[in-house]
Amino acid sequence: MKPKKILVWFRNDLRLHDNEMLVEAIAKSNEILPVYIFDPRTFQLSVEPPVFKSGNIRTRFLQESVAALRESFQQLGGNLLVLNGHPEDILPDLVEQYDIAEVYHHREVASAETIVSADVEDRLWKIQVNLRHFIGHTLYNKEDLPFPIKDIPDVFAQFKKKTERDAIVKACFLSPEVINFTEVDDWGLIPDLQTLLQVDALVEPIQHELIGGEQAGLQHLSELLAPGAAIYLKIAKTGAGKAGFSSRLSPWLAVGCLSPRMVYWMVKDAEEEHGGHANFNQIILGLLWRDYFRFMLKKHGFTFFEELAEQPAQVLTQAEENSLLEQWKSGATGHGLVDDYMQQLNETGFVTNTGRVLLATYLIYVLKVNWMKGAAYFEEKSIDYAPANNWCNWAIVAGGGKAGHASKSTFNLDKQLKMLDINVSI
Known part of the structure; x- marks a missing residue:
């Protein structure tokens, strides 16, 4: 009997920890094909106003995060297939080339991303292959909320109160330790900045304060919560001459190098060990705002x-x-x-x-x-x-x-x- 192969399409979920999509794919298949696609539409120049969809700093962080995910798979004896083009064109070809049974991905909520998902789903449906959707970007799963999406309170304070009172934050999925990978002759190269941005003038020197990748995000989170860190001070400098607190976790959350649930549970562990702190509450509040905005787009x-x-x-x-x-x-x-x-x-x-x-x-x-x-x-x-x-x-x-x-x-x-x-x- 031929092995069942599942293609795992990574987007803004560039991590091994707390990744239900990846855990499920490993459990339901004999081997997986991890794929990341650099979609040129993500980096294009808009006419009015004349801005790039993704500038050099953000694009560099993404490149580093994809490279880090690739390295994680390499340490497990596999790799990450990296391609450049439109997912709706590339994925059906990969399905047929590698005899893929299903394609897994995380569902998005913004219009551009959902259109791409819908186009991929339509193309796969024509060759009788299912695109399975997962949700891995929020602190609370939508099925665990105390109300259906259509009844989510539009007022954030009400959303926060009811969610914290009646919903639970699930435990994180563990990072896989063993993965069987589909054999691929050419795993592809990560495109350079000039290729992705298609203009040399935009590629200027970068102040490299934050490094992309799952391990960099976990290290930043660990250092943030370590005894003696600035988070425990009443005042911590945030830049531009202003005082206040900023965790700077958002870059890794944005591309999915950090799971919101991992951040939540590590904060809770720090609270249990060192006692409560206002800055801990600010981190959790930020996670709730992220959920709220995603659910608002899902609802409206x-x-x-x-x-x-x-x-x-x-x-x-x-x-x-x-x-x-x-x-x-x-x-x-x-x-x-x-x-x-x-x-x-x-x-x-x-x-x-x-x-x-x-x-x-x-x-x-x-x-x-x-x-x-x-x-x-x-x-x-x-x-x-x-x-x-x-x-x-x-x-x-x-x-x-x-x-x-x-x-x-x-x-x-x-x-x-x-x-x-x-x-x-x-």
Whole structure:
């Protein structure tokens, strides 16, 4: 009898730990074929505004994370097949070439990613092969929530209260120790930055503060929670001259090098060993916000942004708006705090949540520039870009979302303007 082969299509889930998709594929097959596909649409240049879908810092972090996953498989006697192209074209060919019985992948919620999944599913269906969906990006599984997706509270405070009270966080799946891999003659090369971004000018020196990959993420988390670390201090520097706490876990969470459940349980272990701390609560709160935004997109789709899409056009001419946008993007607004935060984003790909909200506030309410142009720029520059987090956060700052007046409590415009030391007529 011929062996059953399952193709495991990796996307934003670049880890071995707490990966139900991978564990299930190993259990249900005789051998697996792990695949990662660099989709050129992820790196393309948009026309208006002229920004890349993924800039050099974010792309480098992704390359490192894919390379780290490949190394993990190599240590288990296998490899990761790396290809460049459209998944809906590549995966059906691989299925036929290697006689694959099923394809496993993690389901996404943002429109571009779900369209790709749907196209892959349609193409596989034509050759009578199933695309099986898994959910591995959230702290809480949707089936464990105390309400169906359609009834999830639109107000974050209600979502948090009911979820923490009535749902449980499951234990992590263990990393596999033995895997049988499909034999492949050529496992492919990870494309370089010039190939992926298709322009040399964008490939500039990178301040390499954060390294991609599962082991780098786990090490960062361990060091963050170790006795004597800055997390235990009442004040920890976050950059741009501001004090506060930032875990900087988001880049590894964004590409799935870290599981939200792994972060949660390691924080809980630290709490048990060292006692409770406000910064522990901030980490858990951040995980809940990630869940909330993903579930909002799952529940509402693009209608989450409808209220903003229907707003009247700005009074600025396109030339005026573009000029102000460029000043903001280059950190040349003349406002010291705004420019410091923007320089930090441009140089490192990372800025704290406080900085993000201030940058968005300044662009939307002071410069009067369309919020979507700012969100698109963050998509290019942010090393921790995740569609739900980025676009929903920007929408809330811009006065949108589905929670009505209750959502305004998540964004206090007067407070943000006071932090910017600006008086402006809204």
